Amino acid sequence: MDDVIEVSLDRVRAIIIEFHDARFSTADVIRSYCGGFFSNSGTPANYSFNAQFGKLLKRNETHLHIEQTEADSPIFDDHGHPTHSSFWRRNA
Numbered sequence: 001m002d003d004v005i006e007v008s009l010d011r012v013r014a015i016i017i018e019f020h021d022a023r024f025s026t027a028d029v030i031r032s033y034c035g036g037f038f039s040n041s042g043t044p045a046n047y048s049f050n051a052q053f054g055k056l057l058k059r060n061e062t063h064l065h066i067e068q069t070e071a072d073s074p075i076f077d078d079h080g081h082p083t084h085s086s087f088w089r090r091n092a
Contacts, residue, residue, distance in 0.1 A: 005049075007033075007053070007056060009060055009063060009064065011033065012029060012033065012056075012057075012060075012064060013063075013064050013065075015029055015032045015033060016029065016064060016065075016066060016088075016090055017090075018032075019090070022089055022090040023069070023087060023088070023089055023090075024087070024088055024090070025073070025075065025085040025086065025087050025088070026050065026053060026054040026057060026085045026086045026087075026088070027050075027075055027077070027083075027085040029053070029057065030049075030050060030053055031078070033053075036078050037050075037077050037078050038077050038078055038079060038081075039077040039079075039081045039082075039083035040083075041081065041083070050083075050085075054085070054086050057086070057088065058086075065090060065091045066088045066089065066090055066091060067088065067089050067091055068086055068087070068088055069087050069088060069089050070086060070087040071086045072084045072086070073085055073086065073087055
């Protein structure tokens with residue numbers, strides 16, 4: 001049996017509103033939500049928390065008042081490991 005990890009969309013929205021820039025990455029949201037951003041190297045996307053969090057943002061673009069502007073952009077995690085992230089723009 002699979003279980004779920006609950007994510008508060010209200011908290012995600014509050015985090016997005018607090019960003020100074022209208023442009024931000026999935027990694028920025030995860031970092032603020034979880035206290036850090038670390039790559040899931042070697043983990044298939046369907047098991048990766050980071051990838052699933054990005055899918056959550058995509059599914060909730062309208063509710064969160066955001067729009068994806070870039071996908072799969074190279075970045076570094078908080079340990080300096082290379083990884084990828086989507087970038088978003090706040091609409092309101």
